[in-house]
Amino acid sequence: MESLGLLLDGFAAALTPVNLLYALVGVTLGTLVGVLPGIGPAMTVALLLPITFTVPPASAFIMFAGIYYGGMYGGSTTSILLNTPGESSSMITALEGNKMARRGRAAQALATAAIGSFVAGTIATALLVFAAPAVVSFAISFGPEDYFALAILAFTAVSSVLSRSVVRGLASLVLGLAIGLVGIDQQTGQARLTLGVPQLLDGIDVVIVAVGLFAVGEALYVASRLRHAPPDVVPVGRAWMGRSDWGRSWRPWLRGTALGFPFGALPGGGAEIPTFLSYAAEKRLARGVAREEYGKGAIEGVAGPEAANNASAAGTLVPLLTLGLPTSATAAIMLAAFQQYGLQPGPQLFDHNPALVWAMIASLFIGNTMLLVLNLPLAPVWAKLLRIPRPYLYSGIILFAALGVYALNASAVDLVVLFVLGLLGFAMRRFGLPVAPAVIGMILGPMAEIQLRRALAIGAGDVTVLVGSPVAVVLLVLSLLALLTPLLRGFMARRRMPPLPVSHED
Amino acid sequence: MRLRIIAALAAFSVALAGCGGGSGGGTTTLRIMAPASPGGGWDQTSRTAEQALKSVAPDRGVEVFNVPGAGGTIGLAQLAGEKGNGNLLMTMGLVMVGAIEQNKSKVTLAETTPIAKLTEEYEIVVVPAESPLQSLQDLVAAWKADPAKVSVAGGSAGGTDHIVAGLMAKAAGVDPKQVNYIAHSGGGEALNALLGNKVTIGVSGVGEFAEHVKSGKLRALGVTSGERLPDLDAPTVKEGGLDVELANWRGFVAPGGLDDADRQALTDLVTKMRDSQPWKDAVAKNGWIDSFMTGQEFDAYLKSEETRVKGIIAEMGLVS
Numbered sequence: 001m002e003s004l005g006l007l008l009d010g011f012a013a014a015l016t017p018v019n020l021l022y023a024l025v026g027v028t029l030g031t032l033v034g035v036l037p038g039i040g041p042a043m044t045v046a047l048l049l050p051i052t053f054t055v056p057p058a059s060a061f062i063m064f065a066g067i068y069y070g071g072m073y074g075g076s077t078t079s080i081l082l083n084t085p086g087e088s089s090s091m092i093t094a095l096e097g098n099k100m101a102r103r104g105r106a107a108q109a110l111a112t113a114a115i116g117s118f119v120a121g122t123i124a125t126a127l128l129v130f131a132a133p134a135v136v137s138f139a140i141s142f143g144p145e146d147y148f149a150l151a152i153l154a155f156t157a158v159s160s161v162l163s164r165s166v167v168r169g170l171a172s173l174v175l176g177l178a179i180g181l182v183g184i185d186q187q188t189g190q191a192r193l194t195l196g197v198p199q200l201l202d203g204i205d206v207v208i209v210a211v212g213l214f215a216v217g218e219a220l221y222v223a224s225r226l227r228h229a230p231p232d233v234v235p236v237g238r239a240w241m242g243r244s245d246w247g248r249s250w251r252p253w254l255r256g257t258a259l260g261f262p263f264g265a266l267p268g269g270g271a272e273i274p275t276f277l278s279y280a281a282e283k284r285l286a287r288g289v290a291r292e293e294y295g296k297g298a299i300e301g302v303a304g305p306e307a308a309n310n311a312s313a314a315g316t317l318v319p320l321l322t323l324g325l326p327t328s329a330t331a332a333i334m335l336a337a338f339q340q341y342g343l344q345p346g347p348q349l350f351d352h353n354p355a356l357v358w359a360m361i362a363s364l365f366i367g368n369t370m371l372l373v374l375n376l377p378l379a380p381v382w383a384k385l386l387r388i389p390r391p392y393l394y395s396g397i398i399l400f401a402a403l404g405v406y407a408l409n410a411s412a413v414d415l416v417v418l419f420v421l422g423l424l425g426f427a428m429r430r431f432g433l434p435v436a437p438a439v440i441g442m443i444l445g446p447m448a449e450i451q452l453r454r455a456l457a458i459g460a461g462d463v464t465v466l467v468g469s470p471v472a473v474v475l476l477v478l479s480l481l482a483l484l485t486p487l488l489r490g491f492m493a494r495r496r497m498p499p500l501p502v503s504h505e506d
Numbered sequence: 507m508r509l510r511i512i513a514a515l516a517a518f519s520v521a522l523a524g525c526g527g528g529s530g531g532g533t534t535t536l537r538i539m540a541p542a543s544p545g546g547g548w549d550q551t552s553r554t555a556e557q558a559l560k561s562v563a564p565d566r567g568v569e570v571f572n573v574p575g576a577g578g579t580i581g582l583a584q585l586a587g588e589k590g591n592g593n594l595l596m597t598m599g600l601v602m603v604g605a606i607e608q609n610k611s612k613v614t615l616a617e618t619t620p621i622a623k624l625t626e627e628y629e630i631v632v633v634p635a636e637s638p639l640q641s642l643q644d645l646v647a648a649w650k651a652d653p654a655k656v657s658v659a660g661g662s663a664g665g666t667d668h669i670v671a672g673l674m675a676k677a678a679g680v681d682p683k684q685v686n687y688i689a690h691s692g693g694g695e696a697l698n699a700l701l702g703n704k705v706t707i708g709v710s711g712v713g714e715f716a717e718h719v720k721s722g723k724l725r726a727l728g729v730t731s732g733e734r735l736p737d738l739d740a741p742t743v744k745e746g747g748l749d750v751e752l753a754n755w756r757g758f759v760a761p762g763g764l765d766d767a768d769r770q771a772l773t774d775l776v777t778k779m780r781d782s783q784p785w786k787d788a789v790a791k792n793g794w795i796d797s798f799m800t801g802q803e804f805d806a807y808l809k810s811e812e813t814r815v816k817g818i819i820a821e822m823g824l825v826s
Contacts, residue, residue: 043543043544046543046544046549047544049544049553050553050556050557053557139698140698140701140702141702142698142702143699143702143704144699144704184576184609184662184663185663186662186663186689186691187663187688187689188663188824189608189662189663189664189689189824191609198575198576198579198580198583198609198611199575199576199580201575201576201577201579201580201609202574202575202576319698323701324717324718325697325698325701333544336550339713339791339792340791342791344717409543409572409573409574409575410571410572410573411575411580454688457657457686457688458657458686458688458704458705460652460654460655460686461654
């Protein structure tokens with residue numbers, strides 16, 4: 001229990017008034033940039049890097065960690081209320097979260113997101129203290145063939161639960177895959193689908209795609225219906241989570257944490273894939289009321305993914321601190337911050353600078369608590385945002401979306417891309433294509449492609465490398481199961497009862 | 507009330523957007539463009555220079571802004587539009603020379619005014635600790651036996667790491683097109699592949715791998731410097747019998763069409779910055795090598811690097 005003693009020393013160091021202030025500034029800033037689409041924690045930390053010239057290391061890292069966790073919290077707020085994900089990792093939250101908000105359960109959705117983030121963040125930070133070495137060796141053993149199998153699993157798990165109509169789901173997925181192809185091919189350096197526009201050489205940022213398809217598309221769609229139908233009034237509903245909400249949330253929180261933490265530690269695992277998997281898992285496991293509510297605003301679909309994205313933020317710190325291996329953009333910039341102080345994260349860091357490391361880990365617990373205190377009372381306040389008349393609300397969203405996207409690269413081309421994608425999102429809604437598979441395809445497609453090509457290149461073209469590792473085999477078997485179970489279940493059901501008339505609800 | 511909330515949020519995002527874009531400033535403000543996202547090498551160089559410049563010219567505003575994209579060529583195109591502006595510098599380096607070639611950029615370095623070369627970082631060739639390859643000779647033998655079996659992990663296709671791999675293959679008598687290069691994006695992906703023993707060799711900046719070489723997780727086969735590096739126990743690539751010497755250098759250029767007085771003023775300012783204590787401290791801290799060069803000397807260096815990079819990129823089959 002040597003770690004525990006060191007952790008207590010860390011708390012002593014982190015609990016100074018000055019450091020608490022840095023933690024507060026960090027989590028507040030993090031929440032704000034999380035709310036804004038386009039500006040993410042990575043960019044915020046990068047812009048704040050120069051403070052490393054003047055601020056002592058412990059304080060700076062306490063603030064950076066606060067920004068990182070805060071960003072994961074803030075991203076969910078706009079997802080739930082406005083169907084506008086602030087970060088790509090909170091995209092899945094919009095699916096059920098926004099439906100809950102429209103049924104007057106915005107406050108509950110926000111609360112389960114905030115508490116789930118807190119629970120996941122706390123458990124994952126505890127795991128960071130005690131399970132770091134095991135997680136690291138697992139992450140390093142992951143090869144390209146394993147990543148490819150993982151992407152396949154995410155594809156099958158998600159596409160089998162996302163859309164009622166398989167054809168429409170696939171059409172949307174293919175659109176996303178095509179968008180994901182734009183830019184320089186990483187393996188050969190050749191430009192693809194860039195139409196000779198140099199600004200497209202680096203590909204289209206996933207934030208632009210998510211904001212364009214979700215937010216701008218939604219705003220245009222709402223605008224187009226305003227004259228035809230009176231806007232439905234959003235019921236206000238109760239302010240806090242009821243007993244059944246708690247009962248339905250705690251398991252998804254824990255499952256989300258279990259998925260998110262190891263994925264954060266994987267380079268390229270990111271915060272998105274565990275949210276997809278958590279959503280798919282919760283939908284599969286849903287029984288009774290939850291099963292009926294899925295697609296109309298089930299609280300499980302918010303609790304699980306929100307826990308997963310926060311747990312992955314903590315998971316990211318494991319390889320960063322123990323190996324000096326950054327697995328996300330924010331972690332890469334935090335690594336640069338370490339180097340600014342002449343510190344090299346890695347096995348030696350825990351031995352040479354234990355005070356700094358443990359103060360930072362302690363500050364993660366403190367920051368998490370602060371975020372809960374900051375966000376929970378705000379949930380009913382935020383929920384009132386929905387009472388703003390639609391025309392004002394949605395013009396505000398478009399302004400927001402445009403500003404956020406412009407802030408990404410200060411590039412006018414990005415704005416054009418945003419609005420083109422917005423029109424695409426509008427058309428998809430108009431013709432009943434689900435939007436989420438497109439964004440998922442755009443995130444997973446390039447990853448699956450690059451890992452497949454890497455695996456084949458390393459194996460000098462031998463296809464059997466794809467099933468050459470036990471992890472890959474297990475993942476591929478799981479994906480096969482994900483594909484086959486609905487078919488089997490449908491087959492069994494058909495044998496037992498007469499066929500039901502097919503319903504077209506959306 | 508509601509409208510006020512929206513207005514306040516909008517104002518906040520404008521403020522943040524302003525930080526990102528960094529528009530305007532007085533005529534005496536010196537602006538430094540980092541043609542990459544915050545956090546990378548060019549951004550770090552620019553922000554270090556900002557601090558150092560403020561220490562030598564306290565009355566002059568200095569401001570860094572980022573124009574990311576396409577290996578810096580988006581920033582280069584923007585710089586070309588600022589013809590004759592004597593208050594603007596752009597950080598650039600070897601990677602941009604390659605990107606101009608590979609992306610068929612319409613604007614080239616001929617449309618800029620070279621100011622100074624600032625720093626260099628050498629490249630290092632490593633293998634996982636478990637690898638059977640003990641030396642560069644072993645690598646050459648493996649390469650000659652079957653180039654496809656030697657997977658090389660490094661950064662983006664056509665970047666410095668890839669160029670080093672291509673130059674080494676060529677020196678070893680292997681067709682650079684045959685190099686089985688596995689490009690990785692940043693974020694430690696290449697390091698992960700090496701630590702997991704998934705690839706044969708890895709190429710990257712010395713700083714990326716040095717810690718892991720010291721801790722014994724990776725073994726260094728060679729560094730691309732002329733002499734051995736003082737704080738790292740590794741032979742040079744030249745000692746290993748491959749005549750390859752390459753530094754990932756970074757420097758400043760200004761817009762084209764600058765008059766001589768402006769060019770001299772910028773050169774003097776940057777020279778003063780290079781001699782300042784904050785710059786020297788930062789160079790030491792980041793493990794950079796001071797390789798200051800200005801005027802005719804830098805002009806000539808740029809031209810020779812352009813020729814060399816153009817040649818090897820074509821030989822590696824990267825330009826269609």
